Amino acid sequence: MNPPLLSVRRLSIQYSVRQSGLFGRTRQLQAVDDVSFDLMPGETLGIVGETGCGKSSLGKGVLQLVRPSAGQVLWQGRDLCQLSPQQLKPFRKDLQIIFQDPLSSLNPRMTVGEIVGEPLELHAPELDTSGRERAVDAMLERVGLRAEMKRRYPNEFSGGQCQRISIARAMIMQPRVIVCDEPVSALDVSIQAQICNLLRELQRDTGVALLFISHDLSIVRYMSHRVMIMYLGRVMETAPREHFFGAARHPYSRALISAVPQPDPDQPTAGPVITLDGDLPSPLDPPSGCVFRTRCPHAIPLCAGQPPALESFGQDHEAACHRARELQ
Amino acid sequence: MSAAKAPPLGSGPLGRAARGEVSQSQWQQAWRRFRRNRAAMGSIWLLCLIALLSIFVPMFWPHEIEDTYWESILIGPTLENWHWFGTDANGRDLFVRTWYGGRISLTIGVMTTAVALLIGVTYGAVAGFFGGRLDGFMMRFVDVLYSLPLLFFIIILVTVFGRNIYLVFLAIGAVEWLTMSRIVRGQTLAIKTREYVESAVAIGLSRPVILRRYIIPNVLGPVIVYVTLLIPTNIVIESYLSFLGLGVQEPLTSWGLLISQGAGQLDSAPWLIAFPATLLALTMFCFNFIGDGLRDALDPRDR
Numbered sequence A: 001m002n003p004p005l006l007s008v009r010r011l012s013i014q015y016s017v018r019q020s021g022l023f024g025r026t027r028q029l030q031a032v033d034d035v036s037f038d039l040m041p042g043e044t045l046g047i048v049g050e051t052g053c054g055k056s057s058l059g060k061g062v063l064q065l066v067r068p069s070a071g072q073v074l075w076q077g078r079d080l081c082q083l084s085p086q087q088l089k090p091f092r093k094d095l096q097i098i099f100q101d102p103l104s105s106l107n108p109r110m111t112v113g114e115i116v117g118e119p120l121e122l123h124a125p126e127l128d129t130s131g132r133e134r135a136v137d138a139m140l141e142r143v144g145l146r147a148e149m150k151r152r153y154p155n156e157f158s159g160g161q162c163q164r165i166s167i168a169r170a171m172i173m174q175p176r177v178i179v180c181d182e183p184v185s186a187l188d189v190s191i192q193a194q195i196c197n198l199l200r201e202l203q204r205d206t207g208v209a210l211l212f213i214s215h216d217l218s219i220v221r222y223m224s225h226r227v228m229i230m231y232l233g234r235v236m237e238t239a240p241r242e243h244f245f246g247a248a249r250h251p252y253s254r255a256l257i258s259a260v261p262q263p264d265p266d267q268p269t270a271g272p273v274i275t276l277d278g279d280l281p282s283p284l285d286p287p288s289g290c291v292f293r294t295r296c297p298h299a300i301p302l303c304a305g306q307p308p309a310l311e312s313f314g315q316d317h318e319a320a321c322h323r324a325r326e327l328q
Numbered sequence B: 001m002s003a004a005k006a007p008p009l010g011s012g013p014l015g016r017a018a019r020g021e022v023s024q025s026q027w028q029q030a031w032r033r034f035r036r037n038r039a040a041m042g043s044i045w046l047l048c049l050i051a052l053l054s055i056f057v058p059m060f061w062p063h064e065i066e067d068t069y070w071e072s073i074l075i076g077p078t079l080e081n082w083h084w085f086g087t088d089a090n091g092r093d094l095f096v097r098t099w100y101g102g103r104i105s106l107t108i109g110v111m112t113t114a115v116a117l118l119i120g121v122t123y124g125a126v127a128g129f130f131g132g133r134l135d136g137f138m139m140r141f142v143d144v145l146y147s148l149p150l151l152f153f154i155i156i157l158v159t160v161f162g163r164n165i166y167l168v169f170l171a172i173g174a175v176e177w178l179t180m181s182r183i184v185r186g187q188t189l190a191i192k193t194r195e196y197v198e199s200a201v202a203i204g205l206s207r208p209v210i211l212r213r214y215i216i217p218n219v220l221g222p223v224i225v226y227v228t229l230l231i232p233t234n235i236v237i238e239s240y241l242s243f244l245g246l247g248v249q250e251p252l253t254s255w256g257l258l259i260s261q262g263a264g265q266l267d268s269a270p271w272l273i274a275f276p277a278t279l280l281a282l283t284m285f286c287f288n289f290i291g292d293g294l295r296d297a298l299d300p301r302d303r
Helices: A055-062 A085-092 A112-123 A129-142 A147-151 A159-171 A189-206 A217-223 A241-247 A251-258 A301-305 B013-018 B026-035 B038-060 B094-130 B132-146 B150-161 B165-192 B195-203 B207-243 B255-264 B271-298
Strands: A006-018 A026-039 A044-048 A070-075 A095-098 A177-181 A209-214 A226-231 A234-240
Touching (some): A006 A055, A026 A055, A026 A070, A026 A234, A044 A055, A055 A177, A055 A209, A085 A095, A095 A159, A095 B195, A112 A129, A112 A147, A112 B195, A129 A147, A129 A159, A159 B195, A189 A209, A189 A217, A209 A217, A226 A241, A234 A241, A234 A251, B026 B038, B026 B271, B038 B094, B038 B271, B094 B132, B094 B165, B094 B207, B094 B255, B132 B165, B165 B207, B195 B207, B207 B255, B207 B271, B255 B271
Parallel strands (some): A044 A209, A044 A226, A095 A177, A177 A209
Antiparallel strands (some): A006 A026, A006 A070
16 A cells, blocks of 8 residues: 555644633643544545534644644655645645635735736746646646736636635645645635536546545535544544435434535435434534533443544445444 | 625726726835825815925025024914914924924934834844744843833933933834734735645745745735824924923924923914914824825725
8 A cells, every 4th residue: 555645643733721810720622632643645534513513623633823732744754744834835735724714814905917927936946937837827728717817916807716826826836735624615606516526637647636625515426536524533434435415324414414415316315314403512612422422312431431542444435433333 | 785885997906908908016006096085185285285385485585493583473374574384482494494393303204104114114024934942032022111101211322322312313213113013924924824835835935035025025004004194293202302491402392392392482472383283183194194095995805
């Protein structure tokens, strides 16, 4: 088996939260708790979870935009968590990110040409102005924009076009990994498909690996080779796509899958829709034991006492549930 | 009702495209909106006129500001002998003195604001962007300076260094940058969490470059509005310093000084206060209308 491109080992991210008031206590919010995964070259790993489950923090932690509090991010034999911002700089061109909000991820005071060409200025200083310009033109056309758009400003473009500009900026250094932080969730459905297809084309042509963060299971199903489900900062289940959508083990995964609308009314639905009660508990005050137990239809006393460890269910398939085997 | 609220034809995005105007930065769009504001545009023209007269009248007027005419003391406005605004108690021509005073007042307004702008923007952006302990330390320092009364500060400066017009620049600028730095810091804190700043970090740009290319250009909108309001404030501050005898000294003059001298003879020679006070008020109005127009033009909600 090939060695992984990127390995995340037992990564934890904490935020300090000051409570309101002059003497409010500072509390630790565990946004990401003990998460490990590997990313293979050319692979898309879909990370799914509700708002506030730590999936964006995980993506930013991998790129060191948020400094993890524990764990390792192994890239080409180095642990990125140990490097200073200065030492990280040469690695930046290989690891890029695309954000959710298309407009606010582009500097409104820069032209599109400047935005897309900026990484070259930093990481390819050997290029002269005309060389950089040619690269920008080629990249803009590659993402489906016209080269003459480089003289315009971001506020003149639609959300989908802005997202193409973001992709161009992220792709121009030919990175090995792109963290896609909900790249399509702010777009119209018709545009979502275009952007997803563009990302898949770019992946096919360049072999870039994607960390595709989303809360939309049907998009993740379309985009990903493997799926990872997160809940309150922890990994609930990781599985190859077909395994996951065919034979998910974790009750949370099953609930998510059952809630995806079935597009064809003539097809029988996979089963009854499992509705989860209540809201996501506060990450400041997570439940004891299994974090999902407060909303789990199958919770037993054991779940409150002891957090379940990830257990293997065949090739690349792991789930963290005490009752995963008996619930079959 | 709805028809009355409809925007004028050709003002929407389609209209713009139809007129072939493409590729406008936010600055250009703001300028386009600003030009439609009649009060603000009128104010700009009037202000330019006042500035030009302040520059050129003292150069070409037949009288100098120090020239005294013993035969014509305290005469009212007249076309005779070029004493259009009359003369003061020393027989000096008020027309040339008023425009010369405008020169000093406007210079002080602009220079002190420039000082405040330079220090305030740099200081506020650094404090807001780097954050943490540095931010806390820098802003507490601002708090300490805030608690120092302006007048007290200026009296100390004047007694230590003597009376000097540059000292007035320095003193006002040194006090007015405090508010500017707070405004910039607040804006920086808001901009810092935008995703484009994170994308700049993800690309590997250094923090000084991010500050210069991403933060400062994006905080300038509110700063520009504040500048247009700060210039008249500083002109007024200079006026009251001169009024108290701490600012500009004779034979140089400023609007504040002229008003203070005229106030003493309000009953016998009202023209002494009328002309400089009117010009000062007009200038204030102009700056405030421009500030208002800029705020509307730069408002991001109307993008």
